[in-house]
Amino acid sequence: ISGKTKARASIGDLSAGFFRTFPFLSLQLSDVTIRDSLWKQHDKTFFKAREVYLRVKVLNIFRRQGMVDKVLVENGRLHLHSDSTGFDNMYILRSGKTGKENNSFIPHVLLKRTEIIFENPGRNKLYHLNVHKLACDNVEKNNFRTFSINTGLRVKAMAFNTQKGSYLENKNLKGEFQLTYNQANKQLSFNDIMLQIDGERFNCTGNFSLDTSA
Numbered sequence: 001i002s003g004k005t006k007a008r009a010s011i012g013d014l015s016a017g018f019f020r021t022f023p024f025l026s027l028q029l030s031d032v033t034i035r036d037s038l039w040k041q042h043d044k045t046f047f048k049a050r051e052v053y054l055r056v057k058v059l060n061i062f063r064r065q066g067m068v069d070k071v072l073v074e075n076g077r078l079h080l081h082s083d084s085t086g087f088d089n090m091y092i093l094r095s096g097k098t099g100k101e102n103n104s105f106i107p108h109v110l111l112k113r114t115e116i117i118f119e120n121p122g123r124n125k126l127y128h129l130n131v132h133k134l135a136c137d138n139v140e141k142n143n144f145r146t147f148s149i150n151t152g153l154r155v156k157a158m159a160f161n162t163q164k165g166s167y168l169e170n171k172n173l174k175g176e177f178q179l180t181y182n183q184a185n186k187q188l189s190f191n192d193i194m195l196q197i198d199g200e201r202f203n204c205t206g207n208f209s210l211d212t213s214a
Contacts, residue, residue: 008036008039016028026054027056028051049074053071055072055107069108071107106145113132115128115129116128118210125209126157126158129156145180147181168197
């Protein structure tokens with residue numbers, strides 16, 4: 001992990017298992033931590049999880065896809081952030097990818113009891129989610145990646161401009177919907193999706209910038 005991402009990674013234990021991904025074989029990683037190169041200065045860990053399961057499909061090797069076709073994270077935390085100097089830890093996701101690799105295969109993801117934070121103080125943005133369960137499949141085409149999501153989570157904060165307050169705060173959200181990510185301009189968008197927010201139904205359309213540059 002450290003060699004591919006230029007980050008500092010540690011794993012408490014590694015074993016093979018079937019229970020979480022039956023009937024497929026999986027690698028079970030316990031006490032996983034990934035930190036960026038400036039962690040000692042800002043003390044914000046990029047990723048940590050009590051358990052990570054990597055579902056392995058050997059046939060994908062012959063299809064020129066990644067061996068790991070699904071990632072299950074339990075009791076985790078993902079923290080994406082930038083600081084006033086322009087540094088952002090999302091370089092970890094970009095490290096080692098050039099040319100066609102930028103549009104490479106991304107495994108399906110299942111999150112359970114996982115916290116997600118995205119903050120960019122330079123642009124006064126803060127998104128903070130506590131995920132009870134989130135299943136995410138994806139397909140890539142023409143520099144756009146479409147994510148199909150089924151989730152139940154609690155929005156701690158969703159601030160498009162922190163100086164004006166949070167659009168959603170301490171609200172429960174459920175939904176099954178699609179998001180589209182434009183890989184060229186780092187824009188995440190959705191159109192006329194149905195969400196349940198604290199039990200009430202809303203039709204939502206929106207666009208988020210995931211560009212961490214100030």
